[in-house]
Amino acid sequence: MKTILVAVDPQHDADRVLARAAQLSEQHKAAVVVMHVLDDMGVMEPEMRAAAGRHARATLETLIDAPRFARAPTLRVEFGIPHRCVTKAAHELSADIVVIGPGQPSTLLQRVFGSTADRIVRMASVPVLVVRGEHARRYGTVAAAMDFSPLSEAALEAVRGLAPDARITLVHAYEAPLPFEQAMLRAGTLPDDAEHFRRSRMNDCRRQLLDLARPHGREENVLVLQGAPGAALVELSQGGRVDLVAMGTQGRNATAEVLLGSVARRLLSEAGCDVLVVGPARV
Template identity: 40%
Template sequence: MPIKTILVALALEDDSKRVADRAIQLANQHKAQLVGTHVIENLPLLDPGLPPSIDTAVLAGMIEDQSTLRLQSLLGSAEKPAIIRVEAGKPHDIIASLAASHHADLIVIGPGVAKGLREKVFGSTADRVVGCAPCPVLVVRKDAGAPYSRIAVGVDFSTHAQTAALWASRLSPMASREFLHAFEVPLVFEQTMLKAGTSQAEIDRYRDAKARTARQQIISMFGAKGRLPKGARARVVHGDAASMLINASRRRTTDLVAVGTQGANVMARHLLGSVARKVLTGAGCDVLVAPATVDANR
């Protein structure tokens, strides 16, 4: 399915040009309509301490006008003129609502920074957008010099991992892909095996067998006739999945990491899966997140 509409949410802070440039690059690449939004929040318009001479309605209008002009400036180089929306409210709710009303295929945002204890526990705006988004979310960390060319895809053999891989391919069809899977054999289990008389060589063979099985599963899931597509490869490591993906994101050969999230229940909408959240926090490149609620065939 083509990418027809891209919603880019800009905080109008230091990283806004980077985020806007990537959204423009993708919109131009896919001939998509760009919708740019800025969400105004926490204005003290009802503060009784404001000087009585201030007309709060006029003040709010001026802030909206300034935000509109800034959005138009940042998104002015899109081939199709961007639709501009300035709203007031909670950013993640407004962004999700606009994405739904404009039938957005992709949301583009910056990583944001957790402000205060509440956001450190429940996540920044970026975390919350991913938790309630009706479509994949691209979190931009790097300057947009060119289309994505090297994508690392986190694989745990679930349907949401398949969805993340599919959307990564849609985003940049010509990019090479590395399918990454991490498995762990608990240390206490290995120690118990040693105590029970299992040799280290046998444990190593057990690990190697698990790695071979995982590699075959990757080929079965993403390949055909026993082979992965041209430009794709599989890598299986023993260790932590989040650390593996973060390390991959910091290689010069990777410019996008794609991950899925699990669960569509109330708690999952507030707290991202641990792997996705760690990757969003620690990645050294852009991150594409496909929420569990996203339909792979939309």
């Protein structure tokens, strides 16, 4: 890891986000760019725009005095639509990762289609680390959520690079499809037989996880949870057993996420630890 882009909102969790960025910078000896985007809606007078830019830069300079970085961060203040500016900057800088806070939806539009953090996660061409945890110590225990797709494997690869010393557990949440469960009931399947089927499928998932873990020559556990992936992963993240959850997401289509629900969005809003998300542009 060579370059970390940190996007901060001074009003929401900036200290926590910068502390995590400082820890990663020290661990990986990486350069850090700290960015803040001001949305002037295109109506701000030039003098006001310049003053707002100076004030934002001074605020960033004050914020970075607290955490310790491997080297002095570069500061970047821009005007525009926040998620577009951040994802564009990540591309221009060839950043290895974007570090952000979870944010808070502040309008009805954001509550429906997602906050700035949601949109950065969906659009970024690099992994996005969403800082939710209270502490910025090195990651010691990591859960990599696996659905056996190329995106989840990309997330596993990303977290191995991000936290090379951490103990990683490959996690899969299995829930039998409702139509299949209903079909078994209509066919008169006995409860013991249905449970045997579930256990058999969970054992198959465990074997697939082991196949993913073995080739990398490091100690990695596997865990198969029963239940809906969103609920199971949130419960795991809140149990104090992991410092970080890594996952892939298909989230290019905001409307589809609203209608179908999103495991990633649920983790972003409810997780009890940090979340690393890898999107479609990574595969």
